[in-house]
Amino acid sequence: MKYYIIAGEASGDLHGSNLMKALFQQDIEANIRFWGGDLMQAVGGELVMHYKERQFMGFAEVIFNLRKISGHIKFCKKDIETFHPDVIIFIDNSGFNLRIAKWAKEHNFRTHYYISPQVWASRAGRVEKIKRDIDAMYCILPFEKEFYKKYGYDVNFVGHPLIDAIADRPQIDENEFRTTHLLSTKPIIALLPGSRKQEITKMLGVMLSLVDDFEDYQFVIAGAPSQDFEFYETFIKKSNVSFVSNKTYDLLSISNAALVTSGTATLETALYKVPQVVCYKANWISYQIAKRIITLKFISLVNLIMDREVVTELIQGDLNKKRLKKELASILHSDKREQLFLDYYELEKNLGGKGASENAAKLIVSKISNDKN
Numbered sequence: 001m002k003y004y005i006i007a008g009e010a011s012g013d014l015h016g017s018n019l020m021k022a023l024f025q026q027d028i029e030a031n032i033r034f035w036g037g038d039l040m041q042a043v044g045g046e047l048v049m050h051y052k053e054r055q056f057m058g059f060a061e062v063i064f065n066l067r068k069i070s071g072h073i074k075f076c077k078k079d080i081e082t083f084h085p086d087v088i089i090f091i092d093n094s095g096f097n098l099r100i101a102k103w104a105k106e107h108n109f110r111t112h113y114y115i116s117p118q119v120w121a122s123r124a125g126r127v128e129k130i131k132r133d134i135d136a137m138y139c140i141l142p143f144e145k146e147f148y149k150k151y152g153y154d155v156n157f158v159g160h161p162l163i164d165a166i167a168d169r170p171q172i173d174e175n176e177f178r179t180t181h182l183l184s185t186k187p188i189i190a191l192l193p194g195s196r197k198q199e200i201t202k203m204l205g206v207m208l209s210l211v212d213d214f215e216d217y218q219f220v221i222a223g224a225p226s227q228d229f230e231f232y233e234t235f236i237k238k239s240n241v242s243f244v245s246n247k248t249y250d251l252l253s254i255s256n257a258a259l260v261t262s263g264t265a266t267l268e269t270a271l272y273k274v275p276q277v278v279c280y281k282a283n284w285i286s287y288q289i290a291k292r293i294i295t296l297k298f299i300s301l302v303n304l305i306m307d308r309e310v311v312t313e314l315i316q317g318d319l320n321k322k323r324l325k326k327e328l329a330s331i332l333h334s335d336k337r338e339q340l341f342l343d344y345y346e347l348e349k350n351l352g353g354k355g356a357s358e359n360a361a362k363l364i365v366s367k368i369s370n371d372k373n
Helices: 010-026 038-043 058-064 066-083 094-106 126-133 144-149 161-167 174-181 197-208 229-233 248-252 264-271 284-293 301-306 321-333 335-350 356-372
Strands: 002-007 031-036 046-050 087-091 111-114 136-139 188-192 218-223 241-245 257-261 276-280 312-315
Touching: 002 010, 002 066, 002 094, 010 031, 010 038, 010 087, 010 161, 010 356, 031 038, 031 066, 038 046, 046 066, 066 094, 087 094, 087 356, 094 111, 094 126, 111 356, 136 144, 136 356, 161 264, 161 356, 188 197, 188 248, 188 264, 197 218, 197 229, 197 257, 197 276, 197 321, 218 229, 218 248, 229 241, 248 264, 257 264, 257 321, 264 276, 264 301, 264 335, 276 321, 301 335, 312 321, 321 335
Parallel strands: 002 031, 002 087, 031 046, 087 111, 111 136, 188 218, 188 257, 218 241, 257 276, 276 312
Antiparallel strands: none
16 A cells, blocks of 8 residues: 655654554555655655755744745645555644645545644644544554543554664663763763754753763763754864764663753653753743643653653753753752652553554554555
8 A cells, every 4th residue: 555654853753764664564565655854764665855854943933934834835735646645644743744634634635643743732722623634643642542532532542652662772882882982981961952953052052061060971962863963063162072973862871861852852861761851942932932822731741741740841041050050960969860760660651562653553554454445
């Protein structure tokens, strides 16, 4: 069968690649065309557009790039019509995907969604549009099934794909990794400043401001695959700072603590059992808009899933050197560090076991086969 998959950022590329592997296992003759990244391209199929070409962070950035986004939407619709897939599978990336889904449903394409838009965070009214435009939803967060149930929409909880992504990775040789990539044998504080230039610029400066205050540690920047080293190099002013590109999981597996930009990385860090401080700072306009429409108590996935504060979140004005220094010291040396480990194990239990990608692929293939019969 013919599958058209649309993913829009690094995390979508990761989950999309694992879903594609599972689809090929379920349907050995699968013909897959996709919007994604390097990981999806390595699995097979045909790449239409790389997510690097359409990354915009925050409300203001989207507004400033409306013309370019409109062009991408128009091109995507035409490409779908030409390919004429048996199903379109949307992965997260709601701003783009829900626009395509509305059009696709109107043109009688089957629409499935893997990794729900975060409608539980803001603008819950979008649920009605999702019910109208999406034939099947596959959720990866345990509270999402109950959320949708309140709106009379039955969805599938398939487990979280990060469990698989992390469990399937081979263990690294720590000595070899340190020798190849790092400057010293000091314990590691990992810096995960995000994947988009705008957020990296806002986060990395304040993260690196702590280097001289923690001389017994080395700070290591986890570079995103979407950005070149030359971009990060402008921020590196101290000798106690290393950089690794596209090796975030390897880095987390040997880190003592982490400073993490809010997003999927907070959950990845927790699943690697690394104590963390969650950081978030947007431009003033985007933050003011978000503050008025987001209804959540927390911004990090760790706290949202646990429904309580497990990791400290430093947001906007609270993300400053003084507060960050205090919170980093806390997770390096206090009883809070031990409690975090216990909370992380509970978190992983709540996410279910392995098999999210396989579960989703089985359901997708089964539903399409039944529809066609």
